[in-house]
Amino acid sequence: MGRKKPLRDGRPPAKHKESRFKKTCKSLETFTSEVHEALDASIQEDGKAEGSEAKVKFPCPLAMWDLGHCDPKRCTGRKLVRKDLVRTLRINQRFNGLVLSPMGTLYVSPADKQIVADSGVAVIDCSWAKLDDTPFAKMRGGHPRLLPYLIAANPVNYGRPCKLSCVEAFAATFCIVGFPELATILLRKFKWGKVFLELNKGLLEKYSKCQDVEEVKKIESDFLAGAHDEETEDFDPFDVESGREFSNPNRVIASKGMTCEDDDGTEEDEEDDDDDDSNDATDKQENRSEEESEEEAAAASKPVVWKGVKKKLRD
């Protein structure tokens, strides 16, 4: 009694079917506390011996379609897959969260916060040099997005606008929607990761304070119209209060000494900088002296750049 009859074709009745697909949306409050727990676990991982590390439970799904264009040892997306932070999707498999794509037209904005918390973020791991051969139409999702103007800090495309690696694209999205801690968890897997935040600090902060896409567009167009020059002029490299402890005034954006000839992760100098699961592999991306590299490596091992995030955790 009271049981609904199956449909004529044997399928369960509609109510049952609906409940199978019912999605549980987390409140942003719950999500935010999971974000903090994840960052805490990620920081604690550092002190533990290799192999004994507790797995960081990332609070939302991260996924990637792997087109197999890049050298798996050098690709940032593949590295996140090896770290169990990102899962791979089959071509034609749909993803319900934000899909970051060079073919997107709508910008990521803080208005995407709930979508990210509920359904996560996906990237398309293809080569920048092979966009024409990439079947973007087969990698579908409800929310395709483009990132607003930001500068890459990865060794392959260092200094280039918009051509971000997978990890940078994930991180930028988390910063813009208001979960910078999640950006930190991902970027700290890469020695150069904090440089991405340094290079883009001002813009990321401004984008994250926007209400919607229109405001993000306005920030970007104002920046491109000259705000960048002003900011550069105002920056005093000797101002210890500037908050830019890690910026290297000798490191000119897109300088000749940098190895950014190749876009697709195949150049010799590119590296999977910590394939051995540590955070301190040799940085070969530039023609810098050993001393400089050592100084930078020493600086990199101090968690100063994450200070703000840690403070937030403590508060």
Ligand SMILES: C[S@@+](CC[C@H](N)C(=O)[O-])C[C@H]1O[C@@H](n2cnc3c(N)ncnc32)[C@H](O)[C@@H]1O
């Ligand atoms: C083209 S692949 C290159 C991957 C690179 N080989 C690596 O090691 O990570 C980078 C992916 O990140 C995302 N992405 C990067 N920059 C982006 C942008 N400006 N807007 C939207 N998505 C972007 C896209 O999913 C893009 O396909």
